Amino acid sequence: MQYYKHTDLKEKSKFFPRSMISAEISTFDKMVTREMEKMKIGKKSNLSKKEREALDELREDDSIIIKPADKGGGIVILSTERYEEESLKILNDTETYIKLRKDPTEDTVTKFHQYLDEGEITGILNDKEHKYLKILHPQRPTFYHLPKVHKNPENPPGRPIISGIDSISSRVSEYIDKLLQPIVLKTKYHLKDTLSAIQELEKISWQEDYILVTCDVKALYSNIPHKEGMESIKKHLEGEVDIPPEQKDFILQGIKLILENNYFSFNKEFYLQKKGTAMGTRFAPSFANLYMSTWEENITENKEENIILYQRYIDDILMIWKGxxxxxxxxxxxxxxxxxNIQLESTWDRSTIDYLDLTIFSEGNKLYTKTYFKKVDTNSYIHRDSCHLRRWLEGIPKSQFIRIKRNCSKESDFNIQADRLKTQFSEKGYDERSLESTKNEIALMDRNECLKYKNKITKSLDYTTMPIIFSYSQQDREFRKIIKKFWPILCEDPILQEILPPEPRIICRGVKNLKSKITNSEYTAKRTQNLNNPFKQNTGFFGCGNCISCRSTGNSKRHISTVDNRRGKWKIKDILTCFTPNVIYLLICPCGLKYIGRTTRALGIRIREHVRNIEKGMETHSVPAHFKKSHNCNPRNLQFMAIKKIRNNKRGGDMARKIGQEEMKCVYEFDTLHPAGLNMEFELCHFL
Structure with a gap:
């Protein structure tokens, strides 16, 4: 059997061991939940009321677009007209983009699924890879651009980006990148990062007739022709003896599929990129690197005496020229x-030059470096009062002082730049004494240690180090205390006691920041404030009283705007009826017990199913089983109402997962989990 090169790509496990939930696990769950519900959510927000109001106004302002700057860490506010004008200027480049007549998602999904199915049949993809790569509910890619204020602060051109997260090609691109990256690392002139550039410069003995040169490849990603790019990849694959010929063809087919189906939306219109590859797709840097590597063949031929150094980081070239x-x-x-397709914008100087985040300069027979700060750089370090874990925030200054130490060859430059860094962090609310202490600590470090790559240690799966992960909040300290308090109960579980550590390992994930609240990759010319209720009618559930569902349960015509839940009152924010699909609904039994359900069909259809099951006395579902036991299989006086409309992302995605998550949130909000209600279990699978 042919041996194929496989990756470690696989779906995240959604396994939930219902049959293995012991008394200890159940008790731990109940005790932790009960303690957390007692917590007072009284922590003061790190935003004032006026700041929150201003944030809402910014988010709803149709006249402006807010984007991060392409370089420098700044924030750019553009008029909507200016943003759209620059976007259309980019998209009207007919050599690179073509406008499509319709949404090509359905046809594109079919092509990718056929490609992946063939890969599994031949054995090129194993079962885990196939399941991971085959996205069943993809999102449509969307176009946006980042303003290049470093090029023109008054009228910045845009750098085009395609946001393709969870798009049909995103994981295939990731798979191809996994296979191409090792090839990229073996190419002759490849620079991994700033550190590898410093390592190369450390080897140079400077002479008076040397010239420092940098070259930037103009619009590399969008200028690579598909045919020539494919030929370059094919040429590099030929030297890979550990990849079988059939898999090489499969990789090339995948690249062709991605390049020829690189579509996206902008302002409700669809476009196809017919030249180059999009910035944003996972394999784009590898594709560009290997194309440049082919272009660089024989570049130093007959120039060995002149080219003292030639290195490249994707589209940024560094040379030392003698002559x-x-x-x-x-x-x-x-x-x-x-x-x-490869046009260089070059700069040179005999004494100093800027490259990546370095300023390179010569003194005597040696080259030195220090950190390069662009004119458009802003103080974009995260504020000390930001809603993040304290330990994480405290580690940021140290990491930046280490970066300065690595970049600065001379101690005097380190001291100057470290003082600048200290001032910037002080402006962001960090303690000056702590900053001074950290600065002095890093100043004493041996710089040679900063110029070494850390060895990556591959560890086997160790269940004793498996962390508890949750989103950070200002109640973080209380959460940790509660988990630690009841941890011994979990350690009594017969199976878990063999693998759990004495103390839990707890990790916080980041939360949404201001950027995520006021920036959006999706652009539409007019963002109507309430598209779901443009005439500002009263919201709520409007039961008709006349459909089969209403008549069979005895529900009359009604309007329900609020309903009781564990926090007080739940306000129904949509206009919902017996015929509304994609809703979360609430059943209220004559005895007062509640049940939360979900349906993608019209609500009335799902209610009729409940009624039939009740009348038949079925015991396979908690609702009819309860009515058989307590209400003689009679559905009369069963109240029902839709309480929330679920809308899918404009770009698509997994609707079933989204509605399942919303259902579980409502199960908690209305406290309907057995024995308090009729929902028999909390379905964690929707969140995994």
């Missing part, structure tokens, strides 16, 4: 004739 400037200009002009 005169006229010869250098001639050489650079020759490079610009090698490939019409």
């Amino acid at each position: 005169g400037e006229e010869e250098l200009v001639t050489f650079l002009n020759q490079l610009n004739t090698k490939d019409p």
Whole structure:
């Protein structure tokens, strides 16, 4: 049997061991939940009321678009007209983009699924890879651009980005990148990052007739022709003996599929990128790196005496040239004739130059470096009062002082830049004494240790180190105390006691920040404030009193705007009827017990099913089983109402997962889990 090279890609486990929930696990769950419900959510917000109101106004303001700057860490506020004008200027480049007549998602999904199914049949993809790569509910990619204020602060051009998270090609792109990355690392002139650039510069003995040169490839990602790009990948794959020929063809087919189906939406219109690859797709850097590697073949031929150093980080080239400037200009002009798609914008100087985040300069026979700060750089470090874990916040200054230590060859430069860094963090609310202490600690470090890559230690799966993960909140300390308090109960479980540590390992994930609240990759010309209720009618559930569901349960015509829940009153914010699909609904038994359910069909259809099951006395579901036991299989006086309309993301996605999550949230909000209500279990699978 042919051996194929496999990756570690696989779906996250959604397994929930219902049959293995012991008394200890159940008790731990109940005790922790009860203690958390007692907590007072009285922590003061780190935003004032006026700040929250301003945030809401910004989010709802149709006249402006807020985006992060392409470089420098700043925030750019553009008029909606200016943003759309620049977007259309980019998209009207007919050599790169073409407008489509309709949404191509359905046809594209079919193509990718056929490709992946063939990969599984041949054995190129194993079962885990196939399940991971085959997205059943993809999102449509969307276009946006980042303003290049470093190019023109008054009228910034845009860097086009395709947001393709969970798109049909996103995981195939990830798979291909996994296979191409090892090849990229073996290419001759590849720079991994700033550290590898410093390591190369440390080897240079500087001479007076040397010239520092940097070149930027103009719009590399969007300028790579598909045919030539594919040929470059094919050429690099030929040297990979551990990848069988059939798998090489499969990789090339996948790249072709991604490139030829690189569609996206902008302002409700659909476009196809017919040249280059989108910034945002996972394999784009590998694709660009290997194309540049092919372009670089024989680049130093007959120039060995002139080219002292040649290295490249994707589209940023660093050279050291020996000789005169006229010869250098001639050489650079020759490079610009090698490939019409590769055009270099070059800068050179005999003493100092900026490259990546470094300023490189010469003194005597040695090259030195220090951190390069762009003119458009802003103080974008996170504020000390931001809603994040304290330990995480406290680690940020230290990591930045270490970066300065690594970049600065000279101690005097470190001291100057460290003082600047200290001032910036002080402006963000960090303690000055702590900053001074951290600065002095890093100053004493051996810089040579900063110039080494850390060895990655591959660890086998150790269940004793498996963490408890939850989203950070201002109640973090209380959460940790509660979990630690009841941890011994969990350790009494016959199976878990063999693998659980004496103390729980608790990790917090980040929460939504201001950026996520006021920026959006999806653009529409007009963001109507309430598209779901444009005429501002009264919201609530409007029961008709006349459909089969209403008549069989004895529900008359009614309007319900609020309903009791564990927090007090639940306000129904939509206009809902017996015929509304995709809703969370509430059943109220004649004895007062409640049940929360979900349906993607019209509500009345689902209620009729409940009624039939009650009348038949079925015991396979908690609602009819309760009515058989307590109400003689009679559905009369069963109240029902829709309480929330679930709308899918405009870009698509998994509706069943979303409605399942909302149902479980309502199960908690209305306290309907058995024995308090008729919901028999909390379905965690929707959140896994």
